[in-house]
Amino acid sequence: MLKILDKEMEALSALISEINPSRLFFLCDENTHSYCLTTVLSNTETSIPYEILEIEPGEEMKTLTTASQLWDILLEFGADRRALLVCVGGGVICDLGGFVASTYKRGIPCIYVPTTLLSMCDAAIGGKTGIDLHHIKNAIGTFQKPKAIFLYTEFLTTLPYIELRSGFAEMLKHGLILDEAHFHELSSLEELTVEKLTPYIQSSALLKTAVVEKDFTESGERKLLNFGHTIGHAVESYLLEKARPIPHGEAVALGIVCESFISMEMGMLHHEQFEKITSTVQRFFPTIDLHEIDLSSLITLMYSDKKNVNGTLRFTLLNEIGTGRYDIEIKEDLVRKALNYYKYL
Structure with missing residues (x-):
């Protein structure tokens, strides 16, 4: 309820x-x-x-x-x-x-x-x-x-601004996988303030609620909500272990860029939409420095993701802004390519 x-x-x-x-x-x-x-x-x-x-x-x-x-x-x-x-x-x-x-x-x-x-x-x-x-x-x-x-x-x-920004990443994710109009409305905001964000909180919450009600125990469609999190959680876990924790939303924002890149490389997401996603994330979120992070260690952490099957990496990716697909098997080389892309943004 x-x-x-x-x-x-x-x-x-x-x-x-x-x-x-x-x-x-x-x-x-x-x-x-x-x-x-x-x-x-x-x-x-x-x-x-x-x-x-x-x-x-x-x-x-x-x-x-x-x-x-x-x-x-x-x-x-x-x-x-x-x-x-x-x-x-x-x-x-x-x-x-x-x-x-x-x-x-x-x-x-x-x-x-x-x-x-x-x-x-x-x-x-x-x-x-x-x-x-x-x-x-x-x-x-x-x-x-x-x-x-x-x-x-x-x-x-x-809340401090950094906490508003962290929540904003999840709102963007809801738009990217479920509602194109929601994403474009959020990406058109000029600044992140309580006043600007409040009108979109209920709609973002209800987007997630609708998915959860269809698939409470995450056997299918709810896996869409994992977009941005396979890579994002790995980065978050890695830095937490190094006693350098970052806000969850900043890790998800990184994951959104990398997993959108993988979607484009897989021939699913158009380049123009990828550029729109990346520019939106860059406008609101700081770039996390990956130069001192061992990418092999990050990929190892990704194998701990609960949605993997039989030791293979399974991702949620974008068909286009507003729709996604889940349970897509991805090779390590493509994950590494996405992380290297982000590293040099």
Whole structure:
């Protein structure tokens, strides 16, 4: 159930009352505790006992160790299967919190209150949960739908520009694989501001929702949403392991360029459309320096992608702007060629 809120946080309070949990827990990180949780709590009228679970911010916290600590806390507070976890934060909080909720006592209900553009239009939507394993993104996870997702766009005013840009990459991806008009509208923006982006958040979220509803467990069409992520996740994982983490959206933007290049080399995407995609990414995103990154190591990481089959690299590629194809086998040489193209942009 996707609930879109526009300054109507009271609806969250109403849903909590409807669920009537035995205990209530709010999961946040230090940033969302400071900037967002007060708004949530001040609009939550309930007599149900609640606790605040706070972790440090960052992808580095999306680990089995953190999950285990949260399970211990839930157990210590006597949380039973009727307890409710409300995840207030960005992609890390939603991924991690959803995983903890889906596994504690074989599953307790949870609600997502995404606070970043990335989580509002992508990470919180779709019922995927996950933690990283040895720096491999989302290597461990489950499929479990939250009770609801509340998009309260006022939270975006607390974000630094780099976080807006990170979420924008996923919005571009939705247009590239699903809706040409959405991509062109986004690419025509002159600047990335909360005011400029807000009109497109709901439409981007609903594009993803429509795909997820057709293929919840990712056996087919949902694999389209992997566009930009096979290469993007590899770069993100590599730099995370080197203690040089980059925002998820910047890695996806790199992946979009490289995987669009592969689409063109495969004779699917026209050169003019490839140039349009590349120029859009270059206008909004910094170029990530690949000169000191071992490309063979990146390709090795790509073999950890969950969509690969029988040890072969499987990519989602573009037919044209607005449509894609999934499960396409790609040889390492072509991946290397795409990375070298990007290296010298």
